[in-house]
Amino acid sequence: MEHLPQQYRHLFPILQTHTMLASCSQSALAEPVSRAIQDYHDSLLYMGTNWKEAIEKTEFARNEFAKLIGAEPDEVAIVPSVSDALVSVASSLTAFGKKHVVYTDMDFPAVPHVWQAHSDYTVSVIPSIHGVMPLEQYETHISDETVLTCVPHVHYRDGYVQDIKAIAEISQRKGSLLFVDAYQSAGHIPIDVKEWGVDMLAAGTRKYLLGIPGVAFLYVRKELADALKPKASAWFGRESGFDGAYAKGARRFQTGTPAFISVYAAAAALSLLNHIGVPHIRDHVKTICADAVQYAAEKGLQLAAAQGGDQPGMVAIRDERASETAALLKKKKVICAPRENVIRLAPHFYNTKEDMRHAIDEIAAKTIHK
Ligand SMILES: Cc1ncc(COP(=O)(O)O)c(C=O)c1O
Incomplete structure (x- = not known):
């Protein structure tokens, strides 16, 4: 190797x-990523406007991320950060009528921060045992009242890797949706959202995805996305920018103009990763x-x-x-x-x-x- x-x-x-x-x-x-950043900069410097190219680049980045995780492009939203991805998800769950959310003590602090701000939800923390998370912990802590289970694919502190397919099976059996924080895995550990049965998954671009801050991706399973009405959604989440209908699929989780410079970087970076x-x-x-x-x-x-x-x-x-x-x-x-x-x-x-x-x-x- x-x-x-x-x-x-x-x-x-x-x-x-x-x-x-x-x-x-x-x-x-990487040099191709650096050149992409320069391309965006130069397009403003020398052409004055580049909206059409920037939108095309955004679609390219969406496709590349979808390829990386085994999803369809319509199942991927472009959001500013993983924290924003979870805020959008949290804004979409009212339809289920259930008010119990679980996350783990291995989650990055942004996850508890989002749920601490949602005082209308009851929150439970799933404890790890001596640094590992036995699957029995999910059997114990997810109940039929749980609307969402949040888990990290990889623990940010020591790299512990969870078996997402097994967790998804438990979560689904108990009637909970599953949100996977894949920021510490996307780009170096293979992900297959369909094969694993994941409902939602997010990852940002500045870590193993070789990009820079400013952009993250949120996967939402197609059938699920079409049934949700996120409150954190605005014109980039609409069928057409000036029409009030939610866009089809995960796009409805988008809000405003993406950080295009980061999108350019992500497009080049993801293309390199998929090539390798x-x-x-x-x-x-x-x-x-x-x-x-x-x-x-x-x-x-x-x-x-x-x-x-x-x-x-x-x-x-x-x-x-x-x-x-x-x-x-x-x-x-x-x-x-x-x-x-x-x-x-x-x-x-x-x-x-x-x-x-x-x-x-x-x-x-x-x-x-x-
Ligand atoms: C696992 C994990 N999730 C989420 C975050 C926060 O991501 P963002 O700043 O894009 O919200 C980090 C950042 O270090 C992280 O390691």
Whole structure:
């Protein structure tokens, strides 16, 4: 699998000077993505207007994301962020008459934030057990009163991967809708919303999707989308911009003009990812993470990942001073992602085994000389 970095590293100028291992936060910028950003900028600078091209680019990005997750383009809405995606979803559930929502203690804080603001819903948090989430937890906490179950595909802190197909089966059997936060998986772990039976799924573009902030995607299963009337919806969610009828499918979850510059970036980035193929990326990332786990253990570092689930696509190392360590590493041109008391080394297809070992050497040296 070492052929992936060999083939693609030249597309990422920063890799000539830096070790980039922060894909769980912001991945490296590829030249085609940089050119796309420049194209949008230049179209305003030299042509004055570019509405038609920007709308076409938006449809292209929608298609590419749909391809990435096994959906139809009409099942994908373009929204500003994953948080906004969930706000739109939350605004659409009144028709069900049920008022119980569950999410997990592995969800990114944006998920609880959205539900804390909805005091008309009863909310339960599904607790993980020693860092893993047994399926029995879903059997226990989802009831026939549950309207929506929110789960992360991958835990943002240590990379723990959940079995979404199994969770979807439980959720469906109990009559709950399922919302999957795939921000930490889309772009390096294959997703198949149809095969898994997912109702809704969201992912933003600045992490493993190789883009920049400003745009995210919300998948809503077609039959479900057509039955929902989100309150967080405006002219980009209408059949025609000036007509009051909801658009068909997931588009009705859209509000206003998308951040076109981010859409241009996303279109180029998704096209690159689909060209490479996420299953190949997954194989490569798994291989270099397996090596890194062993190497980190040899160096005496303590790993944060729990035992269980599919193999994580990141290596999370315990460090009570994670932010300080990340700042030190940054001075040495090693970019990783601290979060609470862990340092996350989150590689992508452009990284090598040596990148991971180099970062681990730097972390171990810092720990020893502290
Ligand atoms: C799993 C996960 N979900 C959601 C978010 C927040 O995304 P956004 O800022 O697009 O709302 C993050 C950001 O780090 C995340 O890791």
